[in-house]
Amino acid sequence: MIITPPLKKIMLALLLAGAAAAPAIAQVSININLAPPQPQYEAVPVLAPAQVWAPGYWAWTGERHVWVRGHAIQKREGYRWAPDRWEQRGNAYYRQPGAWVRDANYVYVKDKKDKKDKYDKHEKYDKHDKHDDKRHGNGHGKGHGNRD
Numbered sequence: 001m002i003i004t005p006p007l008k009k010i011m012l013a014l015l016l017a018g019a020a021a022a023p024a025i026a027q028v029s030i031n032i033n034l035a036p037p038q039p040q041y042e043a044v045p046v047l048a049p050a051q052v053w054a055p056g057y058w059a060w061t062g063e064r065h066v067w068v069r070g071h072a073i074q075k076r077e078g079y080r081w082a083p084d085r086w087e088q089r090g091n092a093y094y095r096q097p098g099a100w101v102r103d104a105n106y107v108y109v110k111d112k113k114d115k116k117d118k119y120d121k122h123e124k125y126d127k128h129d130k131h132d133d134k135r136h137g138n139g140h141g142k143g144h145g146n147r148d
Contacts (some may be wrong), residue, residue: 031092031093035088049075051069078102
């Protein structure tokens with residue numbers, strides 16, 4: 001089959017139109033008319049100081065709701081985790097995925113290990129003084145200008 005230049009243009013236009021429509025398809029929101037069950041109780045384990053708990057939620061498989069267990073996630077300073085939830089709009093339910101939300105009540109607290117010891121600045125001079133004995137004299141030489 002021989003493709004003529006006008007046919008090439010038409011095929012290219014169709015290809016580009018299809019590619020432009022693809023992202024729109026990926027953003028389609030799915031709603032269902034069946035309310036999710038009540039959340040299940042989960043015992044929250046002991047977490048490391050740099051972690052927070054993302055609670056479990058009900059997900060929709062296309063046929064039914066399934067429970068997705070909660071899990072630990074890495075903490076983000078100045079943010080809080082807003083868990084997954086279902087919103088009812090009219091007769092339909094929409095799942096809102098969990099996300100980090102800036103915490104308006106967050107106050108930065110300087111950690112003790114961030115604070116430098118007031119004696120640290122002198123340590124670096126003490127280290128140099130031990131090695132600088134020959135350059136500074138320290139009572140071992142005859143002083144400036146004396147050449148014996």
